Amino acid sequence: MNEAAITLDGWYALHDFRSIDWASWKLVSAEEREAATKEFIAFLEDLNKDTGSNAFYSIIGQKADFMMMTLRETPEELGEIETKFAKLAIADFTIPTYSYVSIVELSNYLAGKSDEDPYQNPHVRARLYPELPKSKYVCFYPMDKKRDGNDNWYMLSMEDRKKLMYDHGLIGRSYAGKIKQIITGSVGLDDHEWGVTLFSDDMLQFKKIVYEMRFDEVSARYGEFGEFLVGNLLDNEKLEKLLAI
């Protein structure tokens, strides 16, 4: 059997995309809308009290109106958050459009040899249990590595995959300071193999990096992509504005 990469696995991740049912929301009285908005804001603020991290963005285009991304220590907590949201008044005016379940993941392709326990290394921990940035923009898409005839990532030797991932990492590193990436593994958990979540203060950088990577062999030959969703950072004030009629 071919050698599988060894993964380091961090927090569980839920990307929850919702659309707003504007037609129903507009019919509700101003008082009810205000109460529902306040309750929603309190829910979002409460999320910051638990161990984990959260990101909240409005989504551009018709695929969704907002995304709640939550990272937690256990799948149970992700389930609880989902249920807690479902019980809010605002939930009755939202339509689930897409969700993604995965786990923050690092592979050992570029890891040097060491006897230390990587889970105790502060740099590794910072990546497995990341604080999601408050960047202005987010880009999320799921992806797979191809298993198609001669283009089968999983049949490549460990050595070949290491070389290819090294080149991928070089391109990635040239975006240091412009893009923060969170790679979450989802084999066995959701419909694709990885979730890619990119954060930046310049939306153009998403287009730049994804385009540049398309010419890199890892993506050009082996990458297959799901839907792309992009959005703008939401804070309480922006959320109130978004929900105001």
Ligand code: VOV
């Ligand atoms: C923003 C910059 C950036 C940087 C620095 C970066 C670096 C790295 C390194 C060093 C490594 C390997 C070790 C590890 O850390 O796991 C990875 C791993 C991975 N990447 Fe990456 N990636 C970036 C960015 C980045 C993007 C934009 C994409 C989407 C690709 C595209 O074509 O749209 C991506 C994908 C992935 C995936 C799916 C994996 C897991 C592959 C696997 O087979 O296991 N990635 N990535």
